[in-house]
Amino acid sequence: MKYRCIIVDDEELARRLIKNHLDQLEDFEIVASCASAIEASKILKKETVDLLFLDIEMPVLRGTDFFQNLIQKPKVIFTTAYRDYAVDGFELNAVDYLLKPITFGRFFKAIEKFLAQQQQTNSAIDEIKQPTADKNYVFVRKDRKQVKVFFDDILYIQSVKDYINIITQAENHLTKHSMNAFIAEIDSRFIRVHRSYIINRDKMTAFTKNDIEINQFEIPIGDSYRSKVEELIKK
Secondary structure, eight states: OOEEEEEEOSOHHHHHHHHHHHTTOTTEEEEEEESSHHHHHHHHHHSOOSEEEEESSOSSSOHHHHHHTOSSOOEEEEEESOGGGHHHHHHTTOSEEEESSOOHHHHHHHHHHHHHHHHHHHHHHTOOOOOBTTBOEEEEEETTEEEEEEGGGEEEEEEETTEEEEEESSOEEEEEOOHHHHHTTSOTTEEEEETTEEEEGGGOOEEOSSEEEETTEEEEOOGGGHHHHHHHHHO
């Protein structure tokens, strides 16, 4: 698998330097090299992109303003000649913030951060057990009792701090349980679509790129889960 990247910087020399750094890495390909955020916006409407290398201080539209207004946000590594913008970058949940001129050593460290985040996201999504023939339910603690909840009845599960709320057609079950631990107890019909939500894909009534509908409920799809969720839904 190759990660698809866009380089966005109004300085040609800066774009060329990032390209040279990326050329040394096997797992990355450059989709486009853009001189402005407007140019990058057109590319993003047509192409799937995993990672943006985005300059902050550019004419017409600053990189941070451009990224903040994107509906579907790829991962981003901000680049700039000014230290003062570091806080802005990290407030937008950037993978990293690189100060020009960018050495390969510092660039490689940012790439390692990106790869670690990707691995963490993929591991969380893949935490789905295959169904077993002899178990189609789970017991959850509620009101000092262990209550049997059948998988077929579950619409979705929501994380609420140290609890999970299991939403079924008939009632809700709020129980003290971690989301990750609960994933290990359910089968492959359940998909984690957001840090705080797991859905039963058999109960889906509609979906968009941003959310999934189950009856009257709308469940958001997290940015970092979107591509994997689309793959699993198609299957």
